């Protein structure tokens with residue numbers, strides 16, 4: 473148990489939710505990217521995390537069309 477070390481109102485050092493694109497539920501590529509993103513986050517490798525976010529966001533556009 474630790475005391476309340478976080479000051480309320482202080483911004484956490486985390487990306488904003490909108491900076492975290494959601495993986496498409498039925499897309500394998502998205503699932504892979506989301507997995508890599510989680511792993512990178514666990515390692516504290518935030519440049520990899522943002523790379524995965526960029527790829528997820530860029531990759532999201534084909535979802536609007538039917539994939540072959």
Ligand SMILES: [Zn+2]
Nearest residue numbers: 496499501502
């Ligand atoms: Zn996808």
